[in-house]
Amino acid sequence: MTVxxxxxxxxxxxxxHTNGGMRHGHSWMMVACCIPMLVIAIVLVAxxxxxxxxxxxxVMCTVMMAMMMGAMDHGGDKT
Numbered sequence: 001m002t003v004x005x006x007x008x009x010x011x012x013x014x015x016x017h018t019n020g021g022m023r024h025g026h027s028w029m030m031v032a033c034c035i036p037m038l039v040i041a042i043v044l045v046a047x048x049x050x051x052x053x054x055x056x057x058x059v060m061c062t063v064m065m066a067m068m069m070g071a072m073d074h075g076g077d078k079t
Contacts, residue, residue: 026069027066027069027070027072030065030069031062031065031066031069034058034061034062034065037058037061037062038055038058038059038062040058041054041055041057041058042055
């Protein structure tokens, strides 16, 4: 059985400046994935199936996701 090793290689100089924008866009995309959860929470509260606290939990989940994505270190240079 052959084991193939993977080496970390720095991206070419041209890619370093574009990765920051891509990561930023990815963070917003991850937060946008919370929108269906928020819509479902609003519908459940509006129909009386769930209490108002359910919306609070859904909003706090979205806020935590935004904070987590904003605080993540994606391993790239900050230059």
